[in-house]
Each structure stands twice: as C-alpha cells, then as structure tokens.
Amino acid sequence: MILSSIVAASLNNGIGKDNQLPWHLPADLKFFKTTTMGCPVVMGRKTFQSIGRTLPGRKNVVITRDKTFNADKAFDIEVVSGIEEAITSLQSEREVFIIGGGEIFRQSMDLIDTIYLTVVNTTLEADVFFPEIDKTKFELVWEEAHLADEKNKFDYTFQKYVRK
Ligand SMILES: NC(=O)c1ccc[n+]([C@@H]2O[C@H](COP(=O)([O-])OP(=O)(O)OC[C@H]3O[C@@H](n4cnc5c(N)ncnc54)[C@H](OP(=O)(O)O)[C@@H]3O)[C@@H](O)[C@H]2O)c1
Numbered sequence: 001m002i003l004s005s006i007v008a009a010s011l012n013n014g015i016g017k018d019n020q021l022p023w024h025l026p027a028d029l030k031f032f033k034t035t036t037m038g039c040p041v042v043m044g045r046k047t048f049q050s051i052g053r054t055l056p057g058r059k060n061v062v063i064t065r066d067k068t069f070n071a072d073k074a075f076d077i078e079v080v081s082g083i084e085e086a087i088t089s090l091q092s093e094r095e096v097f098i099i100g101g102g103e104i105f106r107q108s109m110d111l112i113d114t115i116y117l118t119v120v121n122t123t124l125e126a127d128v129f130f131p132e133i134d135k136t137k138f139e140l141v142w143e144e145a146h147l148a149d150e151k152n153k154f155d156y157t158f159q160k161y162v163r164k
Contacts, residue, residue, distance in 0.1 A: 001087075001091055001092070001093050001096055002094065002095040002114060003087065003096050003108070003111055003112045003113050004098065004112060004113065004114040004115065005098045005115045005116070006032060006035060006036060006097050006098070006099055006115075006116040007099075007100060007115070008021070008023075008118035009117060009118070009130040010022065010122050010124045011119070011121065012124070012129075013126075013129045013132065014126025014128070015100065015101065015102060015105075015129060015130050016050075016100075016101055016128035017124070017125060020050060023120060023154065025118075026152060027152045028118045031118065032099075035097075036058055036097045036099070037057050037058065038057060039093065039097055040059040040061055040090050040093055041059070041060055041061065041096075041097050042063065042083070042097065042104070043060070043061070043063065043098075043099045044062075044101050044103050045062055045063065045066065046101055046103075047100045047101040048060070048062045050101070054075055054076050060076070060077040061077065061079075061086050061089070062077050062079050063080055063081070063086060083098075083108050087111070102128035105130055105131060109131050112163070113162065114160065114161065114163070115133060115159075115161040116158070116159070117159045117161065118156055118157070118159070119156060119157045119159060120156050121148075121154050121155035121156060136164075138163055138164065139163075140159060141162050142159065143157055143158065143159040143160070144157065145157040
C-alpha cells in the first residue's frame with residue numbers, strides 16, 4: 001500500500017484558519033478530487049467536521065478519541081482511534097490518502113511515502129500549518145505551475161514528493 005498525504009499550503013505553510021481552508025481555489029479542489037477518487041481518505045475529526053459531509057466515491061476514515069463519534073451512524077464513515085488503526089484496516093488498498101488536518105499530517109509525516117503538495121503562492125494568516133518537508137528525506141519528482149485566473153485568486157503549483 002502506498003501512503004500519501006495530499007495538502008494545499010501557503011508559502012508560510014498555512015493550511016487552515018478557524019477550521020476552514022484559508023482560500024477558495026476550485027482548481028485545487030478539482031486536483032484533490034481527481035487524485036483521491038476511488039481511494040480511501042483518512043482525516044482528523046476536525047477536518048471531517050470542517051468538510052461537513054462524506055467525500056463521495058471514497059471510503060472516508062475519521063480519526064477521533066471520541067468512542068461515541070457517529071454512534072448514531074448519521075454519516076457513512078469508518079471511525080478509528082488513531083493513524084495506526086487506520087493504516088492497519090486499509091492495508092490491502094493500493095493507495096491511501098491522508099487528507100489532514102494539521103494534527104494528522106504531523107503525526108503521519110514519518111509514515112508516508114508520497115506528498116501531493118499544492119503550493120498556494122501567497123502568505124496568509126493561518127492557525128494550522130503543514131510541517132516543513134524534510135528535503136533530505138523527500139525528493140521533488142514532479143511540479144506543474146499555474147497562474148491565477150478569474151476563478152483562482154492566487155498562483156499555485158502542484159508538486160509531488162516521494163520518499164528517497
Ligand atoms: N489546506 C489543506 O490541504 C487542508 C487539509 C485538511 C484540513 N485543513 C484545515 O486544517 C484544519 C484542521 O486541522 P486540525 O489540526 O485543527 O485538526 P485535524 O487534524 O483535522 O483533527 C484533529 C482531531 O483528530 C483527532 N486526533 C488527532 N490525533 C489523534 C490521535 N493520535 N488519536 C486519536 N485521535 C486523534 C482528535 O479528534 P477528537 O478531538 O474528536 O478526539 C483531534 O481533535 C482546518 O482549518 C482545515 O480546514 C486544510
């Protein structure tokens with residue numbers, strides 16, 4: 001199984017503010033959807049509540065310490081007590097995506113094989129950050145730069161890093 005993180009971060013590594021994304025970048029949402037479609041997505045409870053729904057076409061796995069979370073089965077999600085449990089339960093999958101947020105990205109940094117990073121070309125106020133990518137451990141293997149347009153307010157670059 002390939003374990004990947006997928007994230008969009010500003011130049012100061014900001015990824016969230018007030019439990020929301022700090023920007024609206026439809027091109028990145030499209031990239032996220034295309035890249036993750038068909039694969040399980042693993043997220044922290046706060047990110048799940050920020051999205052507010054299950055992501056269709058993907059098994060949604062939510063990490064929480066709250067044993068009663070989704071006890072009423074209101075959402076079609078799998079609830080797990082930590083990253084290790086998520087990985088164990090998804091071992092037979094081809095690729096699994098860690099989709100955030102900050103706490104979960106931080107705790108999975110030593111476990112992941114690949115990082116899909118969208119660099120959002122701005123410096124914004126944020127209260128949640130992506131960890132600095134250790135370039136001695138990860139190698140940039142692909143990138144694709146895009147200019148801002150009427151729908152996407154900032155320039156952005158899709159990057160893919162793989163563990164050396
Ligand atoms: N830009 C991006 O690409 C991107 C992607 C995703 C999210 N975000 C942003 O990131 C922010 C949310 O990130 P966050 O760091 O605040 O929260 P988070 O990582 O989404 O979720 C944190 C929660 O996960 C659970 N958790 C964390 N570690 C755990 C462990 N070891 N064992 C069991 N449960 C654990 C806890 O849930 P309980 O409290 O229920 O126990 C904790 O409160 C939002 O602003 C969101 O918009 C940005």
